[in-house]
Amino acid sequence: MLGGYLVREHNGITLVGRIVETEAYLQNDPACHASRGMTERTRVMFGQPGLGYIYFTYGMHHCFNIVTNDEGIGEAVLIRALEPIKGTEAMYAIREKAKRDTDLLSGPGKLCQAFSLTRSENGVDLIESDLIFLEQGKLTKSEAVDVTSRVGITVAVDKPWRFFIKGNPFVSKGRPSSKETAP
Template sequence: MVTKKYPGDFVSNAVLPRDFYAQDTIAVARALLGCVLVHCTPEGITAGRVVETEAYLQGDPACHAARRKTPRNSVMFGPPGYAYVYFTYGMHYCFNVVTASEGVGEAVLVRALEPVLGIPLMQMRRGRENARELCSGPAKLTQAMGIYREHNQLDLTTSDLFLCAGEAGAPIVTTTRVGIKEGAELPLRYYLQDNGYVSRK
């Protein structure tokens, strides 16, 4: 298990190992709550506590891997613990972590973060001062964290983009996912109750 250290008030924690991501996708979506997403870039280090996730399963009509393996979704079928970053609506990136066993096309979308490190850099990237507006949505957090297309297929266990262990510290709310048509009734969205950085309650 790898440990890394950071400046300021951010305490060093264990980087999540591949075995963590190899679990059942729903279990990973829930276990990610409270963990910390970290990105080390030439501009500086940014980090945010995961407060909202969505699970996407292979038999789920909203999942990119629901129909077949394609060049776009191929990373979802690879080993767990890799980043799946895709472009949507012609203007936004979304960050997912690949889960389950190799050959199973599943992932967890990270929907919202609570900023904990590198807030001035996040503000500059987002053009926003309000901390609530920095990472309270999947497109917002990728911009704030500096995550783009080139980070697709990145190994989250060895690269400068990774997740550290943490604790939820609050009850977990289970509800339906946001912004989809097919599979909209499935209760596959999870967030920390009463957290002010969740995208929507």
Template sequence: MKASRKSTRPLPRSFYRRDPLVLAPELLNKVLRCHDGRAGRIVEVEAYRGADDPAAHSYRGKTPRNAVMFGPAGHMYVYFTYGMHWCSNVVCGTEGEGDAVLIRALQPITGLDLMYAARPLAKNDRQLCNGPACLTQAMSITKLQDGVDLVAGETYALVDDGMPPPDRPVQTTRIGISKAAEYPWRWYVGDNAYISRK
């Protein structure tokens, strides 16, 4: 399916003010754009639902590490995991609830030369962004981007270029967690080569 219209305007704040279980599949096929020309289409996501979700960083309340999750919707929450990787999330829902959606994979669109420079071990386009740690490397997202306002769009933004979410996204359990691992809160674009794994 091809995009029907191009837009350079970031998605509005109202787009993010929804429950993560509603927002997550709606994020599929939106475009994450960096100010330097790098961009990728979101093809895989996972929802994390605050106090209702033992796997969410916000489950036990607000801390300096997860403070952005409790702020206004439409900001980027970035955290460090396994002592080596950054992961990027979209804060959503109602302020104070601690809801977010993890971006798990992107399909690279533009700026691939910059992505390869940031991920020199990638052997092909698929390996650039096929996982949460890979895509943050490819898009140069680190702790410095924690709290970035995606609606202002000065450095990073989410854009709708006219390609709608899939009518029937694949829905499965989440990956790489030990708590609430049975929750079916992961969605991805079926048959897309750029997801992290089937």
């Protein structure tokens, strides 16, 4: 999934971002919303692969996931950061706080705001939709994938399920949540 493109048509403007950072959430993973069974909120995660699962958290932020496993299995990949490719002017207009390109999409809450993804887009079919969909892309020769533990969680912090393009400036600044104790 890293290196692919997320395309969003909004108000007649095309926004494109390249996926540079993701996290995996599996069903038997305590940090995954679906680990405690299906609820009203996590229903989409148990749907067919290719759906977009969007939830609201911390009172002011949305997070965008892509459902990955078969129907009946609650697993998804969180999109944590995108590299702005197209429509950056519209992103700046929405995100007034952003001063540089690296401020626009470098975090799950930021990219949802810039792409205008809210709960009303929850459950969208990324394969059928003309408004939100994915395009294929791949890593260049000089790019490498790095892996760390995940960010912003309090359980299963030792699971190395955060994937990102090594050295890419648009990866979020969040540090892995595993406790790094001095040797």
